[in-house]
Amino acid sequence: MSKIRTYERFYSAGRDKLLSKVQEAYERFKETRTFEFPVWLYGQPVGKLFKMEVEDCPQFGDTAYVEMDSARTAFVAIDMQTDFCGKSGYVDVMGYDLSLTASCIAPIKSVFDTVRGTDIKVIHTREGHEPDLSDAPFNKVLRSKIIGEGVGIGDIPEGGLGRLLVRGETNWDITEELYPVEGEYVVDKAGKGAFGSSTIHMILKNLGVTHLVLSGITTDVCVHTIMREANDLGYWCILLKDCTGATDYGNYESAVKSIKMQGGVFGNVSDSKRFIEAVEGANLK
C-alpha cells in the first residue's frame, strides 16, 4: 500500500495552537458578538481599532460586529467605470437598465467622503484589456460580440465613446463622480478577478491590509470574484450591499445572500450607513 502523505510525527502542535486561538476568539464572540482584530496574528494595530455592524451573522436575523484596524483597512471600489454604469458603455450597449448598476454611485460617494482624509486606504479597480487585446480570451471577445449583436469588446459602438472594455478609452475609465483622488490606488485587471493576473497581491501586502470593505459592480460578477479570491487568502471581507449592483436584481439579492451562508462563507455583509457610522465614531480625521 502506498501512503502518500503521513504527518503523524509533526502535525498536531500546529493544529492545536491554531484551534486554541480559534477557541478563544469563539468564546469572545459569544460574549461580544464581535470578530475582534486578532492581535496575536497581525500585531498591535497600526491605526485605530473600530468596529462595524454586519448583518445576518452568524445566522440570518442575527447581528454581529467586525473589528478592524483603520490603517490596515482598505475600501475597495470595484469597476465603477463608465463601461459598467454609464451611457454608451459596455453594459449600456448590451441593453441592460443602467439604473441597476448606477444606483450605487451615490452611496459609494458618501463612503469616499467619510474615509478620505483618514488612514483607511482607498483602492479602485478597473476591468479592461490592452489595446491590442492580447490579454482578452478569444471566447470572451466572441461572446461579447454575439450578445452585442456585432459590437463587442474591442469594438466602438455607434455613438460610443471608444472601444469597449479597452484600457485608455474614455468609456473604460472610472466614472467622474467616483474618480480617484491623490493618494488612492488603482488596480487594472483583465479578468473578473484580480489575483493571479495583476499586482493586487503586492499592493495589499505593501499597504499591510488585513480587512477589505468592498463595493462596486457588478455584484455577482467582478465584486464576487474578487471577494472570493481575497477570502480564500484569509483577508476579512465585508460587502456594503447598497454600494453594489448587478444587471439583474435577483442575481444581486442571491449574491448578497450567498455571502452569508455557512456563517459567512465569503465574509460579511453590511451597508454604507453602518460603515460610515463606524468610521465617524472612530474619529479618524
Next chain:
Amino acid sequence: MSKIRTYERFYSAGRDKLLSKVQEAYERFKETRTFEFPVWLYGQPVGKLFKMEVEDCPQFGDTAYVEMDSARTAFVAIDMQTDFCGKSGYVDVMGYDLSLTASCIAPIKSVFDTVRGTDIKVIHTREGHEPDLSDAPFNKVLRSKIIGEGVGIGDIPEGGLGRLLVRGETNWDITEELYPVEGEYVVDKAGKGAFGSSTIHMILKNLGVTHLVLSGITTDVCVHTIMREANDLGYWCILLKDCTGATDYGNYESAVKSIKMQGGVFGNVSDSKRFIEAVEGANLK
C-alpha cells in the same frame, strides 16, 4: 504630463488579427448557433470533435451549441465529498438539508458511466486542509466554529467520522458512489477556488485541456469560484445544472442564471442529458 503607457506604434495589428478571428467565428455562429472549436488557436483536434447543446445562449430562451475536442475536454466533479453531501459531514453538521447537495450524485454518476472509457478526462477536486490546519485562514476556521456552535473545521463532531474538512479523514474523502477510478485525476485544494494554490494549472496544461464540463457542490461557492477562475483564463466552461446543488435553492438558481448573463459571462449551462447525448453521439468508445 506623464504618459504611462503608449501603444501608438504597435498595438493595432494584434488587435485586428484577433478581431478578424472573432468576426469569422461570429459569422459562423449566426449561421450555425455553434461555438466552433477554434482550430486556428488550438490546432487540429487530438480526439474527436463533438458538440453539445447549451441553453439560454446568447439570450434567455435561445439554444446554442459548443463544439469541443473529446481529448481536450475534462469533466470536472467538484468537491463531491462526504463533508458536503454525506451524513455527519461538514454540511450536515451545519444543519443544512443534505438532499440539496446529494441530489446531484445520481446525474454525475450517469455522466461518469458515459465518459469513462472515452478520451474525455475526469478530474475530481476535494476541498480540505492539512491536518495541521496550516493552510486554513484563521477567520475561516473561526466562522465555521461559530456556525457549528462550537464544532468547526478541524474539530470532530459528535458521532462524526473525523475532523471536518481535514485531509485524510473519512468525511473529507469523495463519496463512495463517485469515487475516482484508475486514470482519473484528483486536485486537492485549500480554498473554494483552486487556481493559485494548487497544481491545477499544471494538470490542465499537461492534459492539454481547453474545455471544462463542470459539476459538483456547492453551485454558488466552490463550483462557481473554480468556474470563474478558469473562465478568466480563457477555458471554455459549461456547467451541467442538474449535476450541481447548493445549500439554498434560490442561490442555486441565481448561480445558474448568473452564468448566462451578458451572453455567457462565465461560460454556458447545459445538463447531464444533453452532455450524455452529445458524448454518446460521438461514438468515442
Next chain:
Amino acid sequence: MSKIRTYERFYSAGRDKLLSKVQEAYERFKETRTFEFPVWLYGQPVGKLFKMEVEDCPQFGDTAYVEMDSARTAFVAIDMQTDFCGKSGYVDVMGYDLSLTASCIAPIKSVFDTVRGTDIKVIHTREGHEPDLSDAPFNKVLRSKIIGEGVGIGDIPEGGLGRLLVRGETNWDITEELYPVEGEYVVDKAGKGAFGSSTIHMILKNLGVTHLVLSGITTDVCVHTIMREANDLGYWCILLKDCTGATDYGNYESAVKSIKMQGGVFGNVSDSKRFIEAVEGANLK
C-alpha cells in the same frame, strides 16, 4: 495512523500513460537527438515545424535539437529597457559597466530581423513600478536607494531621464533599437518574474504558445526568473546565450551553465546564430 492521501485505486493508469509517451519520446531522442514537438499533447502544428540546435544537452559536450511549431513559438525579449542597458538608467546609476548588458542589443536585433514577418510571436517585457510605487515592495525601494547612495527606485538621478524603474518614464521604456513594432506584445511586470502578477498567463494562452525562446537582461535576475516560472509550468524554454547579459560576467556564465544541469533543469541553451539558421531554414516568410 492517519493516512493523508491514498491513491491506491486510481493512480497508475495516468502515470503509465504519461510514462509510455515519455518512453516513446526517449527512444526517439536516442535516435534523433531531438526533442520532437509532442503532437499527442498539443495537436498538429498550427504553423510549420522546425528544429534548432541546443548545446550541452543532455550532457556537457553533447548537441541536441528542439523541434517547435513556428506558430506556437514566442521570442521573448526581457527588460531591454534604458533602465537596464542605457545611459542614465537604473543600472548605469548603480555604477555597473553598461557594455555587459548592452552587448546583447545587436544579436537580439538580428533575431528580430529574422522572426519579424514570420508567424513566430515577439513578446517584450518591461520591469517597472506604477508611478505611485504601490506595487513596489518597501525593501526593494530601500535597497535600491542604499546602493544608489540616495538615489533609488522612484527617484530622478542627477542628469537622469526620469524616475528610475517607473512606468511611463523615458528611462523605463524599451531601448530605441529594439522598440516593439506593430503586432508585437508587451508585458509590464512589477517584479523580476512575471507570472502571478501580470497577464502573461493569459497572453501565452491566448497565443497558444508552447515554446519560448528567451533573451534579454539581466541573465541571472529577470531572465532566469521568468525562465524558471515558465519552465515550472511546462513551457519549453531555450535561452539564446549571446542575446543576454548580466551585471557580472561570472554570474552570467553560471546562469547559463545552471540551465544545462540535470539534462536541462530549466530548459536549453543555444545562440542567435543557430536560432536564425533554424528560422531561415524553415522558410517561414
Next chain:
Amino acid sequence: MSKIRTYERFYSAGRDKLLSKVQEAYERFKETRTFEFPVWLYGQPVGKLFKMEVEDCPQFGDTAYVEMDSARTAFVAIDMQTDFCGKSGYVDVMGYDLSLTASCIAPIKSVFDTVRGTDIKVIHTREGHEPDLSDAPFNKVLRSKIIGEGVGIGDIPEGGLGRLLVRGETNWDITEELYPVEGEYVVDKAGKGAFGSSTIHMILKNLGVTHLVLSGITTDVCVHTIMREANDLGYWCILLKDCTGATDYGNYESAVKSIKMQGGVFGNVSDSKRFIEAVEGANLK
C-alpha cells in the same frame, strides 16, 4: 493619440508617502547599518526583535544587519529530501557527487537545534509529483529520463527506494536527520518554485511571516527560485550560505553572489553561525 494610463490626478501622494518612509529608513541605515523592522508597515512586533549580520551589503566587503521579529520569522529548509541529498535518490542516480548537497545537513541541523523551542517558525518544503504524475510536465519527465539514461522521474532506479521524485516514496521524503518535528510546517510543491502552485501563500499569511531565513538544496535551482518568488512579493529573504549546496560548486558560488548584486537584488546572505548567534543573543527560549 491614445493615452493608455494617466495618473496625473492622483499618483504622487502614495509615492511621496512611501519615499518618505524609505528616506527615513535610509538615514537610519546610514547610521546603524541596519535594515530595521518596519513597524510603520507591520505594526509592533508580535515576538521579540533581534538582528543578524549579513555580508557584502550594500557593497561587497561591507557588513550590514537585518532586524526581524522572532514571531514573524520563518526558517525554511528547502527540499532536504533523500532524492536530493541521499543514496539512491534522484541526484545520486543522475551521478552527481552527493557531498555537494549533503554537506549542508549538519549546519541546518544546528539551526534547527537553535530555533526549535523559540517562536521562530520552521517550514520544510518537498519537491515531488503526484503518484499519477498529473502535475509533472512532459518535458521535465522526459529530460530526467534522458539524463538518467532511461531512469527518470516516476521510475524506480535499480536498487532504488521507490519512484524518483514521487510523493509518498521513501526517497522523496525528508532526510531522517532533518525530519520535521511537531509544530513545524511542510509545503509540498510540484515545481522548483512554490508560489502559484501550492498553499505557501496561505501558510505564510496565516503565520504572519515577514522574514524568511532560507536554507536547503539545491542553491541555484529550488532555493533560488523560492527566494526569487518571495522577494518579488516583498518578503525579506536571507540565505544562510553554509546551509545550502548545489550539484556544481561554481553554480553554488554564483548563486550566492547573485543575491548580493545591486545592493541585494534577491535579499541578503549570511551563515548559520551568525544566525545562531543572533537567535541565541535574543534569549527566545
